Amino acid sequence: MPAIAQQTATPVPAMGPAQLIELLLKAIPARQPVCIAGDPGIGKTAIVNHVLTDLLKWDSLTTYPATIEPPDLRGMPPINGGAFLPIGEHALALAATRNTGWFFDDLAQGNEDVQKATMHLFHNNKLPQCVSLIAATNERQHKAGVRGMLETVKSRMVTIVKLIPDLDYWLENFALPHGISPMLIAFLKLNPDAFHVFTPTADLTNSPCARTWEHVSHIDSWGMSAETERISIEGAVGATFGQMYRQFKLAHRSLVDVADILKNPRTAALPKSPGELYAVAVTLARVAKRTNFPAVATYTERLFDSKHGEVSTLIMRTSVKLHPEVVLTDAYIRMQQGKYADILAGQN
Numbered sequence: 001m002p003a004i005a006q007q008t009a010t011p012v013p014a015m016g017p018a019q020l021i022e023l024l025l026k027a028i029p030a031r032q033p034v035c036i037a038g039d040p041g042i043g044k045t046a047i048v049n050h051v052l053t054d055l056l057k058w059d060s061l062t063t064y065p066a067t068i069e070p071p072d073l074r075g076m077p078p079i080n081g082g083a084f085l086p087i088g089e090h091a092l093a094l095a096a097t098r099n100t101g102w103f104f105d106d107l108a109q110g111n112e113d114v115q116k117a118t119m120h121l122f123h124n125n126k127l128p129q130c131v132s133l134i135a136a137t138n139e140r141q142h143k144a145g146v147r148g149m150l151e152t153v154k155s156r157m158v159t160i161v162k163l164i165p166d167l168d169y170w171l172e173n174f175a176l177p178h179g180i181s182p183m184l185i186a187f188l189k190l191n192p193d194a195f196h197v198f199t200p201t202a203d204l205t206n207s208p209c210a211r212t213w214e215h216v217s218h219i220d221s222w223g224m225s226a227e228t229e230r231i232s233i234e235g236a237v238g239a240t241f242g243q244m245y246r247q248f249k250l251a252h253r254s255l256v257d258v259a260d261i262l263k264n265p266r267t268a269a270l271p272k273s274p275g276e277l278y279a280v281a282v283t284l285a286r287v288a289k290r291t292n293f294p295a296v297a298t299y300t301e302r303l304f305d306s307k308h309g310e311v312s313t314l315i316m317r318t319s320v321k322l323h324p325e326v327v328l329t330d331a332y333i334r335m336q337q338g339k340y341a342d343i344l345a346g347q348n
Helices: 004-009 017-027 044-055 088-094 112-122 167-175 182-190 210-220 226-237 239-251 258-263 274-287 293-305 309-322 324-328 330-337
Strands: 034-037 059-063 100-104 131-137 159-163
Touching: 017 034, 017 044, 017 159, 017 167, 034 044, 044 059, 044 100, 044 131, 059 088, 088 100, 112 131, 167 182, 182 210, 182 239, 182 274, 210 226, 226 239, 258 274, 258 293, 274 293, 274 309, 293 309, 293 330, 309 324, 324 330
Parallel strands: 034 131, 034 159, 059 100, 100 131
Antiparallel strands: none
């Protein structure tokens, strides 16, 4: 059996987003609290909210332990011999009659007294049966204000797991459906090592992660002067990766007009560079709808015939994900039955 010191030094067991979702879908209805560790900005909160709201269809409450005091979780002291008076999310949880997930975000940023006040809650003997608790936290080495977590709190978690960033998951489930810049998606698709390079520091510099690349997408959309945009992007993801992205944008600026593709799908120019290919694919998939899908399908077939199978698959999969009604079109049905069926099957 390993020595206690060795066990203490063991890294937190890690899993990807799909595995974490599978775990939460089992643990939350069973009212067994899971603690999710991981680097800042990788989507822990987004996944918890996605599971609660979109998949389980539960109500949700969120508490930030760094911003509260013990009475927020124990109740205000009694007056004239009365009972403790619950306040805030605690009061809402006690009054819940519908399935509700109570999420403690950045739990280990709370001080020891706040963490102690959570113990009776995570023990699940003070809340209605319809309430289930979840927690997330950074780790001490992340320079995120984490003070560590009390053993008596940790042991009340059914499990503690670490979320590992996953570019493909982020692209398909967040970036594509939520309006992230097509050129940024193309950059990350072709430079996957740039997606997450977390470098904790007390200096006022940022490093690349899902959260900071989302900020870059916002900056991209503001139409600022080239120099202001350059400085702002470097401030979002750091100078090295900001410069990489700027150089990529300059090298892969799209010369293909999506409006022309929809009007003339058989003759519109095909993208020439890899970055332009992915950027056009994302834009085309986002504007797809029943009325223009025949044009989208025709152009996608041309890309497939030009040996761009992966990009063709991206257009089809994203179009269907964002606009499910396109599967009812004659063009989609025709593709299912012809030589382009592999595109719809996700093959290339």
